[in-house]
Amino acid sequence: MFDVAVFGSLFLTLFVIMDPPGITPIFLALTAGRPARMQRRMALQAVAVAFGVIAVFGLLGQQILDYLHVSVPALMIAGGLLLLLIALDLLTGKTDEPTQTKDVNVALVPLGMPLLAGPGAIVSVILAVQHADTVGSQVSVWTAIIVMHVVLWLTMRYSLLIIRVIKDGGVVLVTRLAGMMLSAIAVQQIINGVTQVVQNA
16 A cells, blocks of 8 residues: 655655755744744744645645646746745844744744745645555655654754754854855745746747
8 A cells, every 4th residue: 555665755855855954054043032932833833834835735736826827937936036035134134023923924934835835845746646646655645745744843843952052143153054045045946947937938
């Protein structure tokens, strides 16, 4: 019933795209200054949001894109632009939001989406679900998705120990590095989207 090849292929694909080690400095930068309990809750919220988005697109992804007349390249460009705005805020130190909403917003955007549940992960899941034509394959696909999100949660949850070591000065440095990384990811995502638009034209 369980297809190890399908599981392994999708898990490795999602691991490379979602990049748990790479998300760590960005998570630390976006949650810096919050109480440890709040940071742990935000890690769980971000993963829950990402899983919810991935699950919805896994079940109804192609229908949603077709109904809205949205192409995959357009989704990639939009996600890249959103990430670029967040990256600029990190680089310039403008990461403060209204007190009433900042904790929820950071967990939902950009952590939950589009960092974790970005266009690359969404498209990979849509294709994996479409190609899973047996019950065993479907079980393998959804198991890979669940395991990947558990790995993401564990990575973010225990990365909080790093803050205790690097202190405030280190957090500022991590924030700037995260901004650079995120801007590079955003620009590359926009380039990939534009390239696909040109190729499809």
